[in-house]
Amino acid sequence: MPQRSKILKSMTRCSKVNQRTKPTLDAVDAAWSSVLSTLRFARLHSKEEQPLQRQLDVTLLTGFLGSGKTTVLSHLLEHPGDLRIAVIVNDVGAVEVDAHLIRDMTSQQISLSNGCVCCALSNDLSDQLQQLSADLYDVVLIEASGVADPVNISHVIHGLPACRLDGIVAVADPTSLDTYLDNPQIASLLSRQLQTAHLVLLSKSDLTDEAQQHRAIDLISAIAPGSRIISIRKGEIDLGLVVGAAINGVSMPSNEEIDAFPFASTVVSPAGPWHPTDVGRLLDKADHQLLRGKGWFADGKKNLYQLQIVGRRWSIDGWRNDAPCAVVLIGAHEGNVAAAETMFRSLDQL
Secondary structure, eight states: OOOOOEEEEOOOOOOOOOOOOOOOHHHHHHHHHHHHHHHHHHHHHHHHHOTTOOOEEEEEEEOSTTSSHHHHHHHHHHOOTTOOEEEEEOOOSSSOHHHHHTGGGOSEEOOOOOOOTTSOOHHHHHHHHHHHHHTTOSEEEEEOOTTOOHHHHHHHHHTOTTEEEEEEEEEEOTTTHHHHHTOHHHHHHHHHHHHTOSEEEEOOGGGSOHHHHHHHHHHHHHHSTTOEEEEOSTTOOOHHHHTTHHHHOOOOOOOOOOOOOOOEEEEEOSOOSOOHHHHHHHHHHOOOOEEEEEEEEEOTTOOEEEEEEETTEEEEEEEOSOOOSOEEEEESSHHHHHHHHHHHHGGGGO
16 A cells, blocks of 8 residues: 655744642543533534635644654554545654654655754744645644643644644653653653643553553543543554544643753764674663663664663664664753763773
């Protein structure tokens, strides 16, 4: 089956999280019913008043660094059904790792200007969405960067008459959720991502036990009461649940501003030649403070390997396709990233 999707790359800026609330179950049910009724009425009302105006449905995929957004996106692109899907990828770092990972699933790749994720590039996003609305796409999936504020992106979508925000879907990692919510630098942005979502996908169920799953659900429910939460493994989710998420879930939108999330990133390039065993040993014993690492490295025989780092968890897998020998490192401080870069460079001496 020929692939008919486009990949674009965009950046957004950041914004204040709602205060945690603990309403009663009846209040949550009432709020849920009210929101669903309003959404359904708004959509039907729009169709009645503007029967000739076609609006492009846009679904926003959000979630913190390493939560599993690209894995979910890859699954959706592998199972598009009868939908023609356009994709906008918003990554961190000079090497477009996420766009590269899904490149082979698409017929065309378009990149917008890269830079700091806090830069206001909403005009670029608006232009690209307007161009896509003129084409015969059924839906646009936007994969936001892990440090992007979904509210700012949703405002851009709302400001385009030819587009309609079909829903915000957050991906949450139960293995790191507790730790990140206890981190004052991360908690506000992560809470914002969960609160604005109409649907929360609890990823990596194959890596967690039932107790961890329940703990993560309790944390999300405390932050975003009434959230619809679905546990998934290996990014597997039905496209029909993601598209149209606003009709099936509840979000807590906010126009308040939050401070830009502080982060630093660098690229280790060229990455290698390193033996994968040496890389694994180094990551096991090193006390690095990385939030995220991703990319590819080569060994002495020019074999490629994909490296993924999420906090203290890491994975190395053989890679048979083309890829740049480069690893993107992301941390909360310049010092953390610089120390991690030095750590990887120590492999050059082995």
